[in-house]
Amino acid sequence: MTELAPGFLWGASTAPHQIEGNNLNSDFWASEGRMPGMERSGDACDSYHRYREDMKLLADAGLDAYRFGIEWARIEPVPGMISRAELAHYRRMIDTAVELGLTPVVTLHHFTSPLWFAQEGGWLGDRAVERFRAYAEAVAPILGGVEWVVTMNEPNMLAIMIGMAEAMRNQQAAGEWQSPTLDHEGPRPPLPAPDVKTGERLVEAHHAVREVLRGRTGAKIGWTVANRAFVARPGAEEKKRELEYVWEDLYLEGSRGDDFVGVQSYSSQWVGPDGIEPHPQHPDNTLVGTAYRPDALGIAVRHTAEVTGGMPILVTENGIATHDDTRRIAYTDEALKHLRTAIADGADVRGYLHWSLLDNYEWGHWEPTFGLIEVDRETFERRPKPSLAWLGETARRVRD
Numbered sequence: 001m002t003e004l005a006p007g008f009l010w011g012a013s014t015a016p017h018q019i020e021g022n023n024l025n026s027d028f029w030a031s032e033g034r035m036p037g038m039e040r041s042g043d044a045c046d047s048y049h050r051y052r053e054d055m056k057l058l059a060d061a062g063l064d065a066y067r068f069g070i071e072w073a074r075i076e077p078v079p080g081m082i083s084r085a086e087l088a089h090y091r092r093m094i095d096t097a098v099e100l101g102l103t104p105v106v107t108l109h110h111f112t113s114p115l116w117f118a119q120e121g122g123w124l125g126d127r128a129v130e131r132f133r134a135y136a137e138a139v140a141p142i143l144g145g146v147e148w149v150v151t152m153n154e155p156n157m158l159a160i161m162i163g164m165a166e167a168m169r170n171q172q173a174a175g176e177w178q179s180p181t182l183d184h185e186g187p188r189p190p191l192p193a194p195d196v197k198t199g200e201r202l203v204e205a206h207h208a209v210r211e212v213l214r215g216r217t218g219a220k221i222g223w224t225v226a227n228r229a230f231v232a233r234p235g236a237e238e239k240k241r242e243l244e245y246v247w248e249d250l251y252l253e254g255s256r257g258d259d260f261v262g263v264q265s266y267s268s269q270w271v272g273p274d275g276i277e278p279h280p281q282h283p284d285n286t287l288v289g290t291a292y293r294p295d296a297l298g299i300a301v302r303h304t305a306e307v308t309g310g311m312p313i314l315v316t317e318n319g320i321a322t323h324d325d326t327r328r329i330a331y332t333d334e335a336l337k338h339l340r341t342a343i344a345d346g347a348d349v350r351g352y353l354h355w356s357l358l359d360n361y362e363w364g365h366w367e368p369t370f371g372l373i374e375v376d377r378e379t380f381e382r383r384p385k386p387s388l389a390w391l392g393e394t395a396r397r398v399r400d
Contacts, residue, residue, distance in 0.1 A: 003343065009103055009351025010395035011065030012058060012372055013317055015110040015153065018360040019047040019054075026073035027118035028111065028363075031165070038364040045358050045375045048089075050382075052096050057373060057384055058357060059100040062392030066097050067105035067150070067316060067353050072135050073114040079131075082138045091142040098145065105316070105353065107150040107224075108139060108209070111158055111363070123162055123198065129205045136209040140216040148314065149219040150262060151209045154226040155202040156251050157181070159194035179363035181288065193246045203254035210258065224262025224316045225251045227300030229293070233272045240271040244303070252307040260350065261308055262316035265300035265335075268293040287321035287368040294320075294331045298338030305347040312348045315339065317355035321368040325385045328372075332391065354391060358382075 016023065021044035023029050032040045047054055051068070058066055074086040097104040109132070113122065117131055125131075136151075143149060152158070160180050210221045228247050232240040255261040267290035270277040279285070284292045297318050304313055320331040332354065343349050359371035366377070372388035375381070 004398065005348065005350050007350075008398075009065035009105075009314070009353065010391070010398075011063045011067065011102065011105075011351070012354045012357035012391075013067035013105075014047070014054075014069070014357050014360065015107070016069040016071040017041065017044075017110065017112045018356075018362070019045040019358055020071065021046050021048055023071055023073055023112065025077040025115055026071070026112040027115050027122070027165075029073075030115050030118075032364070035364075039361075039366055041361040043377075043380075044361050045377075046380045047358070050380060051093050053382060054357060054373070055097055055100050055102055057382060057388070059102055061384070061388045062396045064101060064395070065103040065105060065351060065353060066357070067107065067148075068093060068097075069107040069110040069153070070139060071112065072109060072117075073112060075138060076114055076135055078114075079116055080134075087139070087142050090139075094142065094146060103148070104146055105148040105150065105314070106143065106146050107153055108136060109151065110153040111161060118165070122165070123158070123201055123205070128201065129208050132205045133208045133212055136212045137216070140213060143213070143217045143219060146217065146219050148260070149213055149217065149221050150224055150316065151206050151213070151221065152202065152223045153262075154224055154264060155199065155206065155254075156194045156247060157226045159198040159202060160192065162198055163192060163195055179288075179365055181363055193243070194250075196246060196250065199250045199254075203251070206254060207257075220259035220312075222255060222258040222260040222262060222314070223251075224264050225255070225304070227263055227265045227296070227304065229265055229268035229296035229299040229303070230271050230276075231268055231299065233270060233277075236271050236273045239273055239275060243271055243276065248303070249307050252304060255308060255311065258311065260312040260314050261304060262314050263297075263300050263304050264317035264355070265297045265315070266293075266317075266319065266355075267291050268296040268299055287323065288362075290321075292320070292331065294334035295338050297335040298342045301339060301342040301347050301349060302345070305342075310346070310348055312350050314350050315352045317353065319355035319370045321362075321370050323369055325387050328385070328387045329390050332387065333394075336394070 356370045359369040362368045374383040
């Protein structure tokens with residue numbers, strides 16, 4: 001890869017609930033085990049205590065950036081009570097990353113919220129924006145020296161999760177739980193599109209927190225969007241544009257005025273005249289049921305650049321759920337080639353962060369493995385996979 005932006009970041013990403021363990025005060029923790037087939041996160045990867053080990057493995061491999069999250073439910077376990085100890089914990093994480101030569105990319109909200117926030121109406125409640133703004137005000141003092149801050153992870157997927165939670169509360173959900181990040185093959189219908197009104201509320205919350213952080217930090221502020229990488233069948237271009245607005249463009253347009261936008265890409269979906277085409281079962285499908293489409297990253301980056309008017313892009317997630325690490329390397333290698341082509345065509349990309357650093361808890365399931373590092377769930381031993389060394393060597397080769 002050539003002609004990369006100065007300081008181009010190479011690294012990996014995680015989410016706090018998926019790796020930390022025992023996130024006792026969060027809404028998702030409270031929901032775990034309530035649906036058939038839904039596994040508990042429990043100790044997860046115990047990264048709450050082992051974050052230095054995780055970061056060191058990343059840095060020793062030759063990578064220079066780590067995206068991790070701050071857990072709101074730990075910072076504010078009850079309304080208005082801010083844990084100074086937890087703020088200090090996350091500041092130590094930031095300092096550790098910097099000490100090890102890693103650029104921290106800090107996410108303030110990665111799907112999970114305090115249980116009390118959910119109980120007072122969550123993102124659809126009257127005080128939602130006010131509550132999120134107050135949380136950002138509490139966290140801002142520990143963000144000194146942090147260059148990249150993500151306000152919210154995948155608000156379009158979060159909107160879907162909000163709808164799923166509403167269905168559970170109204171007892172409309174049936175059958176076994178499946179994570180919204182899994183492709184829904186079989187008897188369960190496909191995921192509904194994100195609700196536009198919910199999306200608009202999340203845009204409002206993002207803008208409120210962006211204002212807070214710009215006034216109190218020197219960080220670049222943005223959020224990340226789950227990119228569907230839609231491709232239209234002949235004659236379905238209008239339907240594709242219609243779906244893109246609901247699934248992505250509402251949120252990409254909401255990022256205008258930000259300092260960057262995060263692209264999160266895994267696979268691609270065909271759109272026909274009647275809508276999104278269900279992806280058939282196939283031996284090449286990933287462990288989450290999606291098509292093997294490393295070209296999706298290039299599609300996602302191009303679409304994001306077009307909608308945002310050339311805004312700086314950080315690839316904040318890209319990866320594959322597979323037990324075959326050779327396949328992970330092949331997928332990532334091809335995805336990076338498509339990224340290179342998009343950059344050559346003018347996309348302003350500032351970094352590539354692989355999903356994920358660790359095999360982790362996949363929102364109700366442990367089976368899908370995305371990680372560059374295997375984790376023994378009994379002993380928490382970290383076992384780096386060849387893909388970690390391969391990605392580090394790729395980064396070194398490009399820098400040299």
